[in-house]
Amino acid sequence: MAAQPQRIALLGNPNCGKTALFNLLTGSRQKVANYAGVTVERKEGIMRTAGGRRIQVLDLPGAYSLNALSNDEAVTRDVITGHSKEALPDLLVCVVDATNLRLHLRLVLEARQLGLPLVVVLNKMDRARQLGIVIDVERLARELDLPVVGTVSVHAHGADELRAVLDEPLREAPPAHWRQPGVEQVLATQRDVLGIFNRTVVQPAVDKDPSIRIDRFLMHPLWGFMVLGLVLFTTFLAVFSGGDVLSGWIEDAFGAIAGAVEAHMDEGLLRGLVVEGVIGGVGGVIVFLPQILILFLFILALEASGYLPRAAFLLDRPMSAAGLSGRSFIPLLSSFACAIPGIMATRTISHWRDRLTTILIAPLMACSARIPVYTLIVAAMFPNDALSASLVMVGLYVLGIVAAMTVAWVIKRSDKQASASPLLMELPAYQWPDVRSLVIGLWERAMIFLRRVGTIILALTIVMWALYTIPSPRSAQRGTPRSLAGELGHALHYVFAPIGFNEEISFALVPGMAAREVVVSALGTAYAMEGEEGDVDEQLRERITNEWPLATKLSLLLWMVFAPQCLSTFAVVKRETGSWRQMWIMGGYLFGLAYLASFITYQITNILTVP
């Protein structure tokens, strides 16, 4: 008897529901990493077959064709043609959308040439029935000479038939004969597809898909943009208002923990480290988890529903003014949560210059780590005027976007042989987001964030606490010997004095290089605030209001908008572009922009405000 499959790989077009199926098969038993040497996300998990065997499942990036156009497609091609370090799967599970067989069958015919055992999965069978599409599954299996099963990846038992097929012994596949096809082969394959399709599928004469009618409205030149504006407004409103409430709870919890530790530990260095270094530092960052998760929830839900590609479509024209295409919209939107997933999302952009430009401008989108610094300074500028404070906040976001578009425009202008950017993308049918996939997606983001807090941010806060404490206790007043941090701040201050930064700010920017969120707690430590987290923020705001000149506040705000920060962003740019040069170009232009903007702002404000 032939062996049963131990390692399977899911292959399919984008939007075939492959990831939802993967989530259904593996549940939470999955692992996200990168393919060796490239940056495409590699998702692998463990599933149980109907017979109870545990087998490995690899979720390959979506591909329309093995004739790869994007990074994603190239990875898929290399894995299943044996041109990667990945072992070949025992069985290829080719996932096709039952409502869109005409488009998806072609990949099955192409995959049949790979010499791997193959199973075809007709996904979204429930939706096909609703649309009145009738598929003769047995006939299709005969025509393809492959096992064919139906699944519904949004139902708990939707993949039972597939789980059963995976216990059957592997069939022998014909030898591999896949080659990069030319025009003639593509046309010949399409004729075969059409033949099989006509013999096995009956669909109603009138297209019943409601997506067309929805699109007429959502992509209307006027209504479409109004809806888009409303969607984005609601998203950011939810991030700020909903995030605020949840953040307040987390803040209270950390305050309570700090209080409990203080009550049970003896006064001394160790208590200082635990309360101020660890609890204060880590707590100060975790409070932003709700905001990040709310933004990601909106992005994931909008993407799963099919709306985000429409938004990208509507914005294609405005973005082309800056030399980009609508394809850059989704990565840039993600960058408002964090530039790292934003930069990773650019891998679907097939045009290299567009992709590079998007990577270079992604850090200008105001990521959530900048919110605490913006909030602190803006609140200190307008202690009793919430409206002005909100307007300035919006202004900072807009400034980042305008700067990004300007930079993109400059890059396009400097590219002498600029070719037209492609847009070509599928606008998938609207659907309700799959709750399981949303939960798993959010869980992944939360874990990435918490891992970062537990490693880099925790380490930084401890190091910072030490720098402020050694050699003299940090509560020392001015005039006494400086701590190491004080020395460093003093040295940096020479660089930053022309843009109005004092020693405390200069030093706080150092840990900010690794994680922007830390700037606030670093300032708190620099000004040697005592007490619970909330009190520290309060005291800090008062001192900023009273001690910093307006020019310094404005200058620091502009610095935060432009400055290259967060080493993780540098690392991901290096990895995604595969080039140190691009990384330094990004760092250099952001630093130059930040210094220039802060310098001009500081000097002009000084002239205007100092008599």
Add this chain to the structure above:
Amino acid sequence: MDPLVANTISLDQLPEAGRATVTGVEVPADPAARTLALRLLELGFVPGEQVHMVRVVHPSGEPLAVRLDHTTFALRRSEAVLIQVIPVA
């Protein structure tokens, strides 16, 4: 142009809400454009298929949303010019 005359036009010329039959895809010699043309063929823009212009967002004529069988595609004009169609009256 008289829409009743079955003249071949490129897809970007098809007005909003218009329907047409694909007659072919132009495959240019330039490698990047050739790859794009191949992809259009792979996505199903092959002779005999029916297309329907769902939306043209901007008066400049791009981007445009085209329905092909059960799929809607977003294209720029530079992509749509490669696709030849005969409008259906």
